[in-house]
Amino acid sequence: MKKLTRSRKAQLFIIESFIAVSVMIIMVTALYEVQIATQPPIVPNYHEEVYTSLQSLDGINVLDNYIYSVINSLTENITYYQTIIEEGIYGSLPDNGEFSLYYENMTSGLEFAGSWINNHLSPPTEAIGIDYLISEVNGELIPCVIHLQLWLKGV
Structure with a gap:
């Protein structure tokens, strides 16, 4: 009789242990789901990275040469420097990142023909805008101020 009650107690202990472990697993899972649901999403900051890329391109005269090519209508150079700028950005x-880029002559208000121009640009939703003003090309002041505007979309 004693042996039988010990066996039942052991079985009962195993069942209680299994139930306790199952409840703990459910509680940990629920806590994890609550933590994920209440945690704000992490939004990466591409603004600084793209701005640094533009500064680097400007530092090695790629933007200068591109604008010089656009001003002087050097079609072959325009394509070459566009490719370098695209790859840098x-x-x-x-x-999956996409961007829309255009240049505007701030002095006259004209947009550059032959570059990435959207004449009636409306910024896409969920986009980051970056402005970059250029007032000299190859160390010389140009007769206008060039406004480079970049819209990051789909990032």
Whole structure:
């Protein structure tokens, strides 16, 4: 009789232990789900990375040469420098990153023909805008101020 009650007590202990472990697993899972639900999403800051890329491109005269090519209508150079600028900006974005870029002559208000121009640009939703003003090309003041505007979208 004693052996039988010990066996039942052992079985009862095992069942209670299993239930306790199951309840703990459920509680930990629920706490984790609550933590994830209440945690704000992490939004990466591509603004600084793209701005640093633009500064680097400006530092090695890529932007200067591009603007000089656009002003003087050097079509072959425009394409070459556009490719370099695109690669520099895409290098600081994630794989699915897209951007829209255009230049505007702030003195006359004219946009550059032949560059990435959207004449009636409306900023896309969920976009980050970056402004970059250029007032000299190759160390010489240009007769206008160039406004480079970049919209990051889809990042």
